[in-house]
Amino acid sequence: MRSLRSTVVSTALAVGLALGLVGCSTSEPASDSAAGSSSVVIPEAKFSQELHDRLPQSVRDAGVLKLAGFQFPPYAYYAKDGTTLQGMYVEVAASLEKVFGVDVDFTVEPSIGDVTSALKSKRAVASLSSLADLSTTEESFDFADWIREYVVFLVKKGNPEKITGLESTCGTTVATLQGGPSEKVLNDYTKECTKTGREPITITTFADQNAAVLAVRSGRADAAFSQQIPLTYYVSQDPNFELAGVNQANGFPNLYFGAYALKGDPIVDTLLGAFEALRTDGLYDAWLQKYGIESNRLEKFGINLATKTPETR
Known part of the structure; x- marks a missing residue:
């Protein structure tokens, strides 16, 4: 063998x-x-x-x-x-x-x-x-x-900010990876938020995925924005998390x-x-x-x- x-x-x-x-x-x-x-x-x-x-x-x-x-x-x-x-x-x-x-x-x-x-x-x-x-x-x-x-959101159990997709992130704090396209999607959409009279997204960026997830766990962010498969892994490891906005485009092709x-x-x-x-x-x-x-x-x-x-x- x-x-x-x-x-x-x-x-x-x-x-x-x-x-x-x-x-x-x-x-x-x-x-x-x-x-x-x-x-x-x-x-x-x-x-x-x-x-x-x-x-x-x-x-x-x-x-x-x-x-x-x-x-x-x-x-x-x-x-x-x-x-x-x-x-x-x-x-x-x-x-x-x-x-x-x-x-x-x-x-x-x-x-x-x-x-x-x-x-x-x-x-x-x-x-x-x-x-x-x-x-x-x-x-x-x-x-x-x-x-x-897909690119989705990791949130605390119960989804306290009721994030259902990219369009519901105005006025929330979202953690993502520094310099990646997810950051660009958020930056583009926060302009749409202010253009339509809603609060902008507070975008916090991190060098690695674990740090972004920790920001949600500590309450420094309302959600982490990344790929569905790895975020599914994080949810499987911590019952205090769940996914939101799954199986949607969320600004991506x-x-x-x-x-x-x-x-x-x-x-x-x-x-x-x-x-x-x-x-x-x-x-x-x-x-x-x-x-x-x-x-x-x-x-x-x-x-x-x-x-x-x-x-x-």
């Missing part, structure tokens, strides 16, 4: 929301219980000779497919011991070993910028991480999309995630084929159930869905 080689490049924090859209890592190791529901049985992935043969010759010769990611729960994160890597993408990487019949070296980089450097320097062939497929990111990368994402590689690299088509195989074998739906993200299910996988019309997907 081939073993997954999860290389710890750095336990440094992943940096900010780059939407491109990506999330930040937490400021501390995640709870061991965050690895998802242990009651969900994940089926076994099956070897595909056809997909193995579609791998680059260099990968087949070396017997290793090198993938890069960064720490971002529930995709990939460290347990309380600070060294054990866990999460959905860790399981995906292990299953890709079985589909392709080669070892998978899943390397956790310090930040999304380091993932890009790993791709450009050929230290990795592709990435499993939460960089969003957008028209801007497609200028540099091709995406094999298999997850739908349709968001898709999956694997990506440098523009024009044929590995993206091969990874899409592997994702389709994992769905056929039941692993995709099992993972969504295990990590509590069934609402992020994508009915039809595809390449670069952000810039395709429904008719061409």
